[in-house]
Amino acid sequence: KKLRIAVLAGDGIGKEVMPEGIRVLEAAAKRFDLPLEMQHFDWAHCDYFAAHGQMMPDDWKAQLQGFDAILFGAVGWPATVPDHVSLWGSLLKFRREFDQYINLRPVRLFEGVPCPLAGRKPGDIDYYVVRENTEGEYTALGGIMFEGTDREMVLQEAVFTRKGADRLLKFAFDLAQSRSKKHVTLATKSNGIAISMPWWDKCAEAMAKNYPDVVLDKQHIDILTARFVLQPGRFDVVAATNLFGDILSDLGPATTGTIGLAPSANLNPERNFPSLFEPVHGSAPDIYGQNIANPIAMIWSVALMLDFLGDGKGAWRSAHDAIVDAISQTILSGPSTPDLGGQGKTPDVGKAIAERLA
Amino acid sequence: KKLRIAVLAGDGIGKEVMPEGIRVLEAAAKRFDLPLEMQHFDWAHCDYFAAHGQMMPDDWKAQLQGFDAILFGAVGWPATVPDHVSLWGSLLKFRREFDQYINLRPVRLFEGVPCPLAGRKPGDIDYYVVRENTEGEYTALGGIMFEGTDREMVLQEAVFTRKGADRLLKFAFDLAQSRSKKHVTLATKSNGIAISMPWWDKCAEAMAKNYPDVVLDKQHIDILTARFVLQPGRFDVVAATNLFGDILSDLGPATTGTIGLAPSANLNPERNFPSLFEPVHGSAPDIYGQNIANPIAMIWSVALMLDFLGDGKGAWRSAHDAIVDAISQTILSGPSTPDLGGQGKTPDVGKAIAERLA
């Protein structure tokens, strides 16, 4: 039986990097004889919104439900659709309605990438951000009162559930236990955000009791971001709420040279719904159209997808490893896009990786 | 008439850096003949809590109300008092009840400080974080429901007012207008946080209309933190909510080498209440007791205080400039504390700066 992958390229550079992701996916499927089929969907982008007044067809969920995975580019074109409309109408719906409650984001410094942090070498930066992906600070709950008067005020609600915190923490501790450092950092802000963050501290302390061999270190988000820059070697697995994980998983990759490398997996570990794989970078309107976007984040996301589809085993795991190897080699010997100091175009990098794989 | 300064050292390294702040303050007052008097208060620390069950006496507000400024060290000793209790019982009360609605935090790379960002030199990093300081994400509003059951959930409220946003933005735009770049970055997250952040975007756009010579650039907080690392030269004045400003004003200083340098001014610009001056770093229990804390953040905060007290004019401005000069020289020629690669103790640095000033 073939595993089915839904492909949605989205907006901006999503449309430029997706063909490279597919090129590499096809090369990997061929070499490792992976039973896969792909289907393209021409919605979940702002042109679709312009034509239909919504980001996706009404039956999007039914259309995607049977797939094993979703390969996603990037969404957002603020010149025509406000970001909160385009994102809440697509990506954030997938994450929430397909209960992709883990957003897993590896941060790693590759050999050959000029590191923006002075004196760091590969091995010095190597950790995971494990981000809660379905609740928390991202809500449309609340409202504006006394609008237009000098008493105007806004309430914005964040909502956390014990179930949501516990399953996120369990995933993070399990991951840490499988690694050599066995260390979990909780991103908190319990000194300022007085209800939810002290509660997160307690949830993490309770979970830590089940993992006597894993160390828990709670750090306030402000100093934590400082340490991503000053002491990146402290980190192994960083567990974070939706917002804090969002911040840390852009900042972390930035310290490894470019967010053009950073992949992510939006996981429903129980496989009740399709999981979604996408680069961390967005649609980047400022560089769209020049074909200079780095496709590696997209390609690495393809690798994460294969690993997840094969449950980290057999030919699927081999395909994942081979893609990551081909990425490493290409970073070392080129071609590379301008964000890495090169002159290569998006397809040059994709082709080089696909060829190394074949 | 003498201006009156209330001194509260707080916990941990607050107690180590405060004497150096005072040493420099006295040297500056002497040299520039500033009419000042200081009064020390032995509360707003966790030992006081241990003895009295609260961080401050009931009449703290009456005791401090008549002062022109508060010089503050750092609060927090989580081993005995949870951070949200100690902070909400002291610092956050000052900020809120004395309506210190601007938290102004300069970020600057000094000559002689080894920069953690590769290839950056003084001049490349030079901006202000202007943080809203009285409302927003820092609240104790909300609660826990179905506690102890598998339906347990938490609501956490953020509250923004138009008045709060507008006065923050006005301060930021005024500051930008007085500088050569004339550039305001708004830290937003309107693609995810769907009520309050789109509203912030609109407030900023409306304010920008009053400043045709100032450019407004809205950036989502995730990519903004990445750019603090990758493109620090983009920034001039960064306007941010309480939480985002908290994060950015630890991250920014980290990119300039150490948060041991970063000062802050908690301002009530109308002078209806005393303003508060403190280092950005906290009480740092991990290094307390060794006298290795860098006192420069505290000393620079003293300089900001003098500048504010004198309205940026006359002998007060000269005193500010002289302190910053003495800091610069001491960073260049030592002694320095371990965070800057030196072997100096806290008082060594304080004495060197005071001597340079005299």
Ligand SMILES: CC(C)[C@H](C(=O)O)[C@@H](O)C(=O)O
């Ligand atoms: C100690 C803490 C409550 C405080 C804050 O978050 O405001 C500190 O981090 C700061 O930046 O002044």
Ligand SMILES: CC(C)[C@H](C(=O)O)[C@@H](O)C(=O)O
């Ligand atoms: C586009 C945006 C809504 C999204 C997020 O904040 O989750 C993105 O920044 C990400 O990190 O995947």
